[in-house]
Amino acid sequence: MKTDDFDYYLPEELIAQHPTEKRDHARMLVLDKKTGKIEDKYFYDIIDYLNCGDVLVMNDTRVIPARLFGHRENKEETIEVFILNNIEGKTWECLVRPGKKMKIGTKLIFSDDLSLIVKDIKDDGNRIVEFEYQGIFNEILDKLGNVPLPPYIKEELKEAEDYQTVYSKNPGSVAAPTAGLHFTKELLEKIESKGIKLAYLTLNVGLGTFRPVSVEDVSDHKMHSEFYTISKETCDIINKAHENGNKVIATGTTTIRTLESVYKKCGKLCESSGWTDIFIYPGFKYEVADAMITNFHLPKSTLIMLVAAFTSKEMILDTYKYAVEQKYRFFSFGDAMFIH
Structure with a gap:
């Protein structure tokens, strides 16, 4: 077939x-x-x-508001993170762009309350990361993240x-x-x-x-x-x-x-x-x-x-x-x- x-x-x-x-x-x-x-x-x-x-x-x-934007320590360039799967606890699989900048051990900062560290890189390029945060993770995502829409939807979500x-x-x-x-x-x-x-x-x-x-x-x-x-x-x-x-x-x-x-x-x-x-x-x-x-x-x-x-x-x-x-x-x- x-x-x-x-x-x-x-x-x-x-x-x-x-x-x-x-x-x-x-x-x-x-x-x-x-x-x-x-x-x-x-x-x-x-x-x-x-x-x-x-x-x-x-x-x-x-x-979840799965799309986040952050920057590396002492760097101004914006890195996009798309949260995919919760593996366990604070460990998640994520898609990152640009990926070349996100090597194992790299720290990415989103706010005073949220950051992550890259723990591993999968064969498909996705990153395994551990989030660090103060407070309740879902509440922080609600405040900082954006709801992802399919690529074929061009209009902003009202x-x-x-x-x-x-x-x-x-x-x-x-x-x-x-x-x-x-x-x-x-x-x-x-x-x-x-x-x-x-x-x-x-x-x-x-x-x-x-x-x-x-x-x-x-x-x-x-x-x-x-x-x-x-x-x-x-x-x-x-x-x-x-x-x-x-x-x-x-x-x-x-x-x-x-x-x-x-x-x-x-x-x-x-x-x-x-x-x-x-x-x-x-x-x-x-x-x-x-x-x-x-x-x-x-x-x-x-x-x-x-x-x-x-x-x-x-x-x-x-x-x-x-x-x-x-x-x-x-x-x-x-x-x-x-x-x-």
Whole structure:
């Protein structure tokens, strides 16, 4: 299977640069994966496709202000640091620019309250650093850091919360689980009052989510790793739904990757945490998700491959062609798809 098989034409003007004024008023393309039937709806219509006893699963990760700017001791040149993964305690993996200046042992100062020392350099050039700070790290980041946006969004973010889901809780991501951006608290209350169970897990979205697949053959691609946590409570809710013949609706590719990773690891859904590098592409057998809420994804990306595995490559490419013709908005701040 070739990476080029997942390419499609997308006019640049369809790349959404800002969120819709009301989150749940984004358009929603509804796709029946059995028949290929397409419906044009709005996101607030999602409640009509959920039934009492179903489970809506969401990723409650929160985007951290992961982009920092500092300088070396006695140097004026600005160094950019992009925080990627928390390894342990004060030790993090970071992307730095310009990297040549950041040798092992180099100290970088951001403020009187925050600095770091480079401890190691990985093969890919990323730095392993140890932060030094006074106070609470997340509070310092909130004060000094900037919320990172995908490279295809050129406009400035007016409100930082626009790039957070309304249920975000656990800090650790460098990108938002964007399928969840369409929910409002009011819509979730309506969904819950209909008898649909809400369940949460956490997967910290990494920078690799933006990286295109560069190999010719899909199977040669090496997937990035991301840290996840799923509770016993969430597993019990999902397992009970399936036992009762109800459906599990996964919100976003990060939720799907977590659910399918845990099933693959345990042979069922069970309380778990760890790192996952699961790569889902056509040929993969889904075990947990019965339906998914997602956005429209980059050409030749692991995300469009994941969605194609849920239906078929041909059906997804036909659907994307229709979405382009109907001028749906694409990518992080774009419109939604519901596949059932």
